[in-house]
Amino acid sequence: xxxxxxxxxxAISPVLNALMEKLKPLIDGGRLDNLVDLLSLVSDLVxxxxxxxxxxxxxxxxxxxxxxxxxxxAIRTAKADSTKSEQPPGVYQLLKLLREPDTRRxxxxxxxxxxVIGRQL
Amino acid sequence: xxxxxxxxxxxxGGTMLANQLAGKLYPEILRGEVSIALLSNSPDHFYKPxxxxxxxxxxxxxxxxxxERSLLRPEITFNVEEVTRxxxxxxxxxxxxxxxxxxxxxxxxxxxxxxxxxxxxLKEAGDHFYQYEPARxxxxxxxxxxxxxxxxxxxxPQTPNVPHQCGIAPVETTLMLDDFLRRRGVRDKVEIIYxxxxxxxLLRNCLFLQRPTGEILPSIFEQKNIRFQRGFTLKRxxxxxxxxxxxxxxxxxxxxxxxxxxxxxxxxxxxxxxxxAPNHEGWLPTNHETLQVYGLENVYVIGDTVDLPVxxxxxxxxxxxxxxxxxxxxxxxxxTTIAVYDGRVQAVAQMGLNAGMxxxxxxxxxxxxxxxxxxxxxxxxxxxxxxxxxxxxxxx
Numbered sequence: 001x002x003x004x005x006x007x008x009x010x011a012i013s014p015v016l017n018a019l020m021e022k023l024k025p026l027i028d029g030g031r032l033d034n035l036v037d038l039l040s041l042v043s044d045l046v047x048x049x050x051x052x053x054x055x056x057x058x059x060x061x062x063x064x065x066x067x068x069x070x071x072x073x074a075i076r077t078a079k080a081d082s083t084k085s086e087q088p089p090g091v092y093q094l095l096k097l098l099r100e101p102d103t104r105r106x107x108x109x110x111x112x113x114x115x116v117i118g119r120q121l
Numbered sequence: 122x123x124x125x126x127x128x129x130x131x132x133x134g135g136t137m138l139a140n141q142l143a144g145k146l147y148p149e150i151l152r153g154e155v156s157i158a159l160l161s162n163s164p165d166h167f168y169k170p171x172x173x174x175x176x177x178x179x180x181x182x183x184x185x186x187x188x189e190r191s192l193l194r195p196e197i198t199f200n201v202e203e204v205t206r207x208x209x210x211x212x213x214x215x216x217x218x219x220x221x222x223x224x225x226x227x228x229x230x231x232x233x234x235x236x237x238x239x240x241x242x243l244k245e246a247g248d249h250f251y252q253y254e255p256a257r258x259x260x261x262x263x264x265x266x267x268x269x270x271x272x273x274x275x276x277x278p279q280t281p282n283v284p285h286q287c288g289i290a291p292v293e294t295t296l297m298l299d300d301f302l303r304r305r306g307v308r309d310k311v312e313i314i315y316x317x318x319x320x321x322x323l324l325r326n327c328l329f330l331q332r333p334t335g336e337i338l339p340s341i342f343e344q345k346n347i348r349f350q351r352g353f354t355l356k357r358x359x360x361x362x363x364x365x366x367x368x369x370x371x372x373x374x375x376x377x378x379x380x381x382x383x384x385x386x387x388x389x390x391x392x393x394x395x396x397x398a399p400n401h402e403g404w405l406p407t408n409h410e411t412l413q414v415y416g417l418e419n420v421y422v423i424g425d426t427v428d429l430p431v432x433x434x435x436x437x438x439x440x441x442x443x444x445x446x447x448x449x450x451x452x453x454x455x456x457t458t459i460a461v462y463d464g465r466v467q468a469v470a471q472m473g474l475n476a477g478m479x480x481x482x483x484x485x486x487x488x489x490x491x492x493x494x495x496x497x498x499x500x501x502x503x504x505x506x507x508x509x510x511x512x513x514x515x516x517x
Binding site: 054065 | 475508514
């Protein structure tokens with residue numbers, strides 16, 4: 001494109017000149033080609049994305065974030081509870097913890113998780 | 122003594138606020154100085170904007186709900202309780218089960234409910250997409266109509282400068298309807314008429330509640346052969362003759378009346394006496410900066426129940442929640458509020474079945490409409506299907 005072309009309005013040409021000045025080092029080094037190729041790749045990806053693929057990716061995102069969230073919640077809360085007392089819990093306290101419904105649900109969940117991992121081996 | 126924060130309402134506003142408060146006040150929670158409870162009338166959380174997609178057979182009910190407990194941090198106590206009475210001077214709530222909850226800080230996040238019964242004949246003859254069952258009924262009708270006339274109306278609250286639910290929804294569904302009927306191959310035999318009332322918040326005789334967007338709508342509608350009419354304020358509907366009558370004296374026939382119905386606050390808020398909104402609509406007098414309720418001590422409001430001129434939508438809650446979380450934390454820690462809501466709302470508008478238009482506005486700026494794009498549509502799709510749940514958990 002000839003930037004000195006008189007058809008370019010006087011208001012736009014300083015903008016184009018400034019842009020060209022910014023791009024010049026990239027052009028001189030032959031690196032602008034990479035950026036144009038990258039834009040083409042991004043454009044291809046947009047063309048390839050369809051609603052069912054976006055839905056699958058979105059569900060994957062939800063699963064990943066929900067799992068990370070639950071695990072980090074559990075670790076944070078357990079850490080806070082475990083560090084409340086300077087003494088480690090005694091055997092009786094551990095047994096008492098086992099009697100709590102939340103603990104039994106959590107242990108059941110952990111065992112079930114291992115069970116399903118086993119099924120997939 | 123421990124400060125009790127009680128949030129009433131398990132919609133997106135209450136849920137994201139509860140999670141953000143639990144994060145903000147975590148040191149106090151650990152020391153037993155603060156407790157957070159959320160009360161909701163349902164064990165399930167619904168992604169309400171998906172009801173609009175249900176009307177076009179694009180969402181199953183199973184996909185738009187999650188257990189509320191699974192969206193809340195474990196530090197939050199969650200109880201399925203419907204609040205029936207607010208005792209503001211006594212700083213306590215009563216629930217349908219007879220329980221009493223005392224609070225030091227209260228957040229009302231009970232949303233709003235469609236009230237088509239407030240317009241004669243609308244409940245009998247009209248359809249809407251703001252709840253699951255009505256949206257399913259509308260889907261049945263839209264899937265089977267072969268020819269005729271679909272008439273679209275929008276009813277605003279009578280409280281001055283308060284919008285209807287989700288400002289852009291009537292435009293979104295009109296464009297989705299056009300695409301949906303084209304896909305079905307019946308668009309040339311079905312006439313679509315989009316109408317807007319004479320008074321739309323501060324504007325008069327327009328097609329949308331903000332001027333810049335309203336000005337581009339005629340060209341969009343003309344390209345798609347959607348008819349449009351200003352100054353149609355729905356007054357009553359004759360279900361037998363299938364005619365909609367306007368306050369302005371017009372009458373229009375229809376085969377399907379796709380209406381944005383009147384809305385109101387929930388019963389407990391209506392009966393609390395805290396609202397002076399006309400027409401028994403129940404909007405709470407809200408400090409537009411701190412989001413406290415005027416005239417009440419230690420009470421905040423988030424989402425649809427405010428009387429502010431911003432959209433009654435999740436995109437508003439998303440910006441209100443951090444303000445309330447910071448203000449309650451600051452009241453506990455510093456004895457004063459510190460954060461200010463600037464009226465910001467953001468969303469990705471669904472402009473037809475495939476295109477999307479990201480948008481934002483605040484008290485000072487209107488939406489600057491941009492051309493809807495495929496990428497915008499995919500962004501909205503990704504939000505509907507996954508990102509939303511991270512937002513509700515307070516992660517985004």
